[in-house]
Amino acid sequence: MRITVPVPGTPLDLDTVNLFDPELYAHGDPHTVWAQLRRHAPVHRTTLPDGRSFWSVTRYADVNDVLRDHTRFTSSRGTLLSILGNTDPAGGKMMAASDPPVHTALREPMTRVLSHRALQPHNPRIRRVVHRMLAPLLDGGTWNIAHAGARFPMAFTGTLMGLPEEDWPHLAHLTTMAIAPQDDDYRQSEGDGTLAAAHHELFAYFSGQVTRRKRTPTDDLVGFLVGMEAGGRRLRHDEIVYNCYSLLLGANVTTPHAIAATVLALIEHPAEWARWTADPSLTPVALEEGLRWASPANHFMRYVTRDLTLHDRHLREGDAVVAWLGSANRDEEVFADPFRFDVTRRPNRHVAFGFGPHYCIGAPLARIALRMLFDEIVTSVEEFALAGPVEHLTSNFVAGIKSMPLTARLRPDAARVIDTAVTEEGPVAV
Template sequence: MSVSEAGRVLATPTAYTDEARLHEALTLLRREAPVHHVDVPGYTPFWAVTRHADILEIERDHALWLSAPRPVLRTAGLDAALEARRAKGTSLRSIVHMDDPEHRVLRAVGADWFRPKAMRTLETRVRELARRHVDTMAELGGNCDFVRQVAVHYPLYVILSLLGLPESDFPRMLRLTQEMFGQDDSDTGRGGTPQDHTAVLEDFFAYFHDLTARRRARPTGDLASEIANARVDGELLDDNVAASYYVLIATAGHDTTSSTIAGGLEALIRHPAELRRLREDPGLLPSAAEEMIRWVSPVKSFMRTASADTQVNGTPIRKGEAVLLSYPSANRDEEVFDDPFRFDVGRDPNRHLAFGFGVHYCLGAALARMEIRALFAELVPRLAAVELDGEPAWTATTFVGGLKRLPIRYTLA
């Protein structure tokens, strides 16, 4: 594989379905071209940044490196379609898309719901849901697709309960999330055109505009009510900004966690000595959860745009040029992690960047950690035996994703 071929991997959704090929490309880029210009048909050119230190430096300087106007890697056609919606005021504008001071003000709207005090209040419910989903595995009789029958549902129930949505709407939210993040995947995407993607956004907005109106008319004490009735400078949030806030929490708030839980179980299956180690020493659960997060890196990339001429690792970057921050690469960086391709439930230190860094650090990181620990605290002691029952499959994506199928055979005590 050449350096130019390795760079093109980052703009190839199907490359993320082949982890061996993906990491071959990322290792080559870290070694030979850690800041590499990528220019492939269908995409606006960008610089791929693959080393942990460089990504950390960019994340730290949020005044120089902006989320707007291109926070995620998209095709040029989709960029154009979304820009047209932005001009009309109908585009998705969550805190992911914003920079300070707007970002700081909007982030504060939901921040209290994810602070330690709130997490302590939620912990009993999370443990209860974890136990329910391990019980579901027992009811399935020793065979299941762990992704489709367990992993996607557990964090979905947590985050949508926090928002205050009725369980009858959960399947709709799951389908729309998979269509949005899996837009490039033949199993999960609605279709591959910009129009298909914007249609998914329109469905989300229709649902959440209605929710906003209902929570403003009758607040119910949940996170949805907090967002609907939040005020900035004395004014209620614009309906599209409120809807975008819901979309971010309702999608990223569960999809990334379900990917980590599924990928974490797959890692334990492929590394039985680590599963034994965790079973024998439950005190390793916090570090095991961090290792699962590093190992899976469910957010594949974010984009930043230079607000002034600058350089990264000696490579000049002009004002207005975009960089892609590759988190799977940073989390396998040989300069930061001892034996980075070894899954180690006791890894310490573990300076992964899976939640990002700086002002855009993941709002729901504490909740994700709690959910992962709770699920495996219930599952590992009861898991007498487990093995693959077919080939796992990954979602085609360049943004957020992980396993879409994990067939397993198991015995629960």
């Protein structure tokens, strides 16, 4: 998604704006729309040509309220605009599409195996993945950071889940089909055909993985789900499949696009790059600004459980409500000068990983991987430069960059350090 600075006073007819349209996020100017909505219509209804409709909330406080309060806004009917108007078959089965107590029973055991402490033994592999990802910079040629980033999370998430390495590229492609079915590079057919095809293949794939682990238990994340108890019982086959899908999708949504968007921000704000490289200890703080800036997960949807009033708008039971995270992370009431990229921004209470009970369970893994990657980038790269057009993903769910060719000038000795690390660590796929 293009990140623009809204011009005050820009005329805009909010009744003609279609926040459902994925083209808006690839080629349009959603930040100007959101700024107008935050100011003039913080709860705004969109009705699509086919009669489906949804409410949008764009202010930080309202986004948090919608995501936090499952008693008024349920996740069990679906959480993404891609299934607006339909009942989600994963409702009450997949952690992301359930409410307490089902959600709590699923989340608690999974949180233990995906905590920062539990992931520490995997750090050496993540570091190897980082070095392999940066290795193409050694020849001084063009490096497409978006393509490399798309493969990046599979190299450690695939390992955690125990998925065969030869399957990783296709799985990454399928998850992008699922979140960007209208994108020309991923669309296979008109209408909902691409989304249906991606879901069918991913669910069939994980069904096979689960069946194999039931025959032969494994010490990996899929094996953990097979043996896990939630609410005093083992998960059913379909529940395990849905949650495998959700974990893989979550891994491939945030991390790749946060990488490309953060590097693009540094190219466009060279003074901030200079501040960061002058003080590498800023990395944890700067990464949070990169996540706020990128806001890769663009929205989450809920359904109203009872009639209620929000900012003088009357919402009926069963109405869909969409919380726009990208807008909340630019709310002027919460973030000082929100359209300034600031690697020292404190406080930074962004909602890039969501908010409330559905806060991204994979956030610790994403932060570990991003920190390792940018630790290396900050100490190795003197300057990035664009080497071609930046192409944005056509998706209303993921604010992503699908192509971003770069060149990089490395610091003295950086090439030797990366090359030595790659040679000593041995091969790993990225």
